[in-house]
Each structure stands twice: as C-alpha cells, then as structure tokens.
Amino acid sequence: MKSILKYLKTSEKENLAVLIDPDKFDLKKASQFIDKVNKSIATHVFVGGSIVEKDVTEALLLAIKPLTNLPIVLFPGDVIQVSEKADAILFLSLVSGRNPEYLIGQQVKAVSKLRNSSLEIIPTGYILVDGKKETATQKVTKTKPLNKLQEIVDTAKAAEFLGMQLVYLEAGSGAKQEVSGAVISAVKSEINIPLIVGGGIRSKFAIDKAFKAGADLVVIGTAFEDDESFFEEIRK
C-alpha cells in the first residue's frame, strides 16, 4: 500500500475518514456497514476509541480488512488498541494537554508493539479544541481543551517544529460544536503539514465548511453511529 502520509501531503482531494469505535461497533453488522462505506465518498477508515478492551480492536480489524480496499488507519486512544492488522497508525501526542502520560507515556509503552511492525507510523500532533461539551477524550486524559485561537495556532506550529507530520484538530467525539472554520483556516495558514479535523461533524454542510476552511481530511464517527442513513448524504 502507498504511504498514507505521502498521499495526504500531495492530495488535492477532499478526504473523508469514517471512524469506527471498536467499543461501539456490532461486528455482526460489519459487512453491511463497510458496504455503505465503500459506496460513499470516504477515502479512509479510522479505527479507535477512548476506552476499548483488549483484543476488541484486533477482532474488528480482522473483520473489516477483507471487506474494503480503503486504507485502514489506527487512531488509538491508548496502547491497548495498537495492532498490526491495520495499514497505518496515527502516533498521537496530545500536545494540547499537559498530561505526560498522553504526551509521551503511552507512546513509550507502544514501542514494544511497534518496533518490528510493518504499520506506517505517522507522528501526529493531537489538539483538543473546545467543543462545548466534556468529551471522553477530556475525561480519560484529564486534560482541558484549548479555546484561544492564538494558543491553538501556536500549539499546531509547535507540533510541526517538533517534527510531527500531521496535525489533528479534535473537538471530541460527539462534540456539540465542531472546530470552527476560523480555527481551521488560521491553523492551516500557519502549518506546512496536512491537517485533520474531527469531532461533532454531522452534516454535508459541516463537512464542506471544514474543507473550505482548509482541512485536508475530515473525520466522522458519531453521525454514522447514530444514523447510518447519513451515508446517503455522502454517496459517491
């Protein structure tokens, strides 16, 4: 498989990832769900959640891998979710927070699983932005989201200066308010690496707004969990 990072760096396309939380996904529905993903404009499948029990992620990956040609990217909430069965992993550091466990602790613990792995490892600055609701990420990581524009922009730039290859602006799963166009465009004009945006996006209108503001890839999870008919809005 082609490098996912290289693809995102050069892609002129509007990329959309469907996020599957292994904790909330009914494996019996895998084939029906992935069929809808395949018929949609989605370009990537992300897999991950805040709290997922051991082996659940791997079982999900094994079930969906044969069903799609889309790249499957791990978006793990913690080291338990690291698995060899995906194509790539967002190697996240929660740079908006000041909890060392999520800045570097979990990453060190993941090394024994990744050292000999064939996964594409993509260093990603993960920035939690205020989505007007306390989300699972906040609770689990015990960190606060950012809400000042300059602080968000400076955090994204610091991630780039540190050598990270992607920035992920996250309003949090199920956020009341998605990351605003103003925040997306301010960050986009500051950094020279691809920008992922997710959290609270529930309509084609919101997807288009994020792309227009400069997102290179938009991530949607809850909208599909709540109502699979949302796939109709994003059919190819």
Ligand code: 1GP
């Ligand atoms: C969460 O960015 C993702 O980590 C997606 O959020 O579930 O609100 O779509 P939603």
